[in-house]
Amino acid sequence: MRAAHWRVALQAALASFLTAATLSADAGEKYVHAARGAEAKFEYCTTCHGPSAQGFRGFYVMPRLAGQPAQYIENQLLAFLQQRRRNPVMANVAHGITPSMFPALAKRMSALNPPPFGGAPSGEAALGREIFAHGLPDQNVPACSACHGPDAKGQREIPRLAGQLYWYMVQTLSLWNSERGQGGREDISWIMRPTVANLTPKQIQAVAEYVSALR
Amino acid sequence: MSRILRKISVLTLALLIAGPIWADELAIRNCGWCHGMSGQGYSKAPRLAGQRRDYIVNQLRAFATHQRDETLGVKYMWNATANLDPLTAGKLADYFSALPPEAMKDGESDLVVDGRAIFENGVPDENIPACQACHGPQAQGVRALPRLGGLSFLYLKRRLEDWAQGRDLSGTPMPRIAAALSPTQIAALASFLSFVEVGASER
Numbered sequence: 418m419r420a421a422h423w424r425v426a427l428q429a430a431l432a433s434f435l436t437a438a439t440l441s442a443d444a445g446e447k448y449v450h451a452a453r454g455a456e457a458k459f460e461y462c463t464t465c466h467g468p469s470a471q472g473f474r475g476f477y478v479m480p481r482l483a484g485q486p487a488q489y490i491e492n493q494l495l496a497f498l499q500q501r502r503r504n505p506v507m508a509n510v511a512h513g514i515t516p517s518m519f520p521a522l523a524k525r526m527s528a529l530n531p532p533p534f535g536g537a538p539s540g541e542a543a544l545g546r547e548i549f550a551h552g553l554p555d556q557n558v559p560a561c562s563a564c565h566g567p568d569a570k571g572q573r574e575i576p577r578l579a580g581q582l583y584w585y586m587v588q589t590l591s592l593w594n595s596e597r598g599q600g601g602r603e604d605i606s607w608i609m610r611p612t613v614a615n616l617t618p619k620q621i622q623a624v625a626e627y628v629s630a631l632r
Numbered sequence: 633m634s635r636i637l638r639k640i641s642v643l644t645l646a647l648l649i650a651g652p653i654w655a656d657e658l659a660i661r662n663c664g665w666c667h668g669m670s671g672q673g674y675s676k677a678p679r680l681a682g683q684r685r686d687y688i689v690n691q692l693r694a695f696a697t698h699q700r701d702e703t704l705g706v707k708y709m710w711n712a713t714a715n716l717d718p719l720t721a722g723k724l725a726d727y728f729s730a731l732p733p734e735a736m737k738d739g740e741s742d743l744v745v746d747g748r749a750i751f752e753n754g755v756p757d758e759n760i761p762a763c764q765a766c767h768g769p770q771a772q773g774v775r776a777l778p779r780l781g782g783l784s785f786l787y788l789k790r791r792l793e794d795w796a797q798g799r800d801l802s803g804t805p806m807p808r809i810a811a812a813l814s815p816t817q818i819a820a821l822a823s824f825l826s827f828v829e830v831g832a833s834e835r
Contacts, residue, residue, distance in 0.1 A: 457759055458759065460759070460808060461759035461760075461761065461812075463805075464761050464804075464805040464808055464809055465761050465765055465766070465805070467804075468804050468805075473766075473805075474775075475765055475766030475767070475774075475777055476764065476765065476766055476767060476768035476769070476773075476774050476777060477765050477766075479765070506762055506764075506765050509753050509754060509756050509762060510754075510756055510761075512756055513755075513756020513757050513759075514756075
């Protein structure tokens, strides 16, 4: 019966499609341009990073910026600009903002608190929690909580990991040495080098799963 | 089992199998009247061949629930999706997404260079994001993010104009992205994309 209803509706649509005159939109019309300035910039960031900066999974992963310490955000924007952190998409973005805009943007992102993006695979959260809270002493992996905080909220130049997207965590930890800290040893990103060197892919996935669900 | 009984059971089985297949074929044919029998698009109806399955499913739901409400969607797709059950919608999406897409190549070739630049890098000073960040470096799409490569110039242009002019505001982030584009930039992007073929890695 459903199918019959559907067919009638479809035939109506079909009839109007085949008889319709050309209906193309008027190309001469002008579009409203978004306002310029800081508010427009913030909205621009959220087209990729998600409406409340909770992150977004496009072809590439856009990390969560919500709740990230402002100092960390500013550091990363500068690192993209100076090519100490390699990423073509964000290098372009950073060239479109002046460093004088960094603090206001960072503060705005930092104040947001949406729920985690979610979508991580499940099954290894217990191992992830163990690594996060206590590290893996036998493998020389320090407890992440020692720096990132027991609640994974970070502080100052140390990032928040709570609610960070699973795929972004895995990718970032797997590619650390080729993307981060390209400015040499004095770069703060080098702090993470020993940690990433000693984690196996499975352990990275576990810790990513665990933190991605934290609020 | 008597022979007649066996015959009946075979017949029932055949009917059980043939029933749904027949219904699906009919559904595909009905879509094909507008979208072309090989799903390559026809007139105002866009190409469905090679479009991402999850994207098709989402759009069919958006038409059926009247969330996607741009003029031509209301006019044609609301009826086409009225009473379309989720199971059939999923099968149609399976079918169309598996067909090999062809590039329409109906854009203006003079505008391809400009369009490619916006697609790959965005225009940071004008708050236009790089399209490739979400749609992929070859405009191939992934999961629920649509393939844009090779869609028709007219469709792409109309869709971006619809968003820019405030129609179909149900989703994020496209309405805001399109609102930052000028008519010239829209024409450039639509032209470039209409010439993009399916990447060699995907064939």
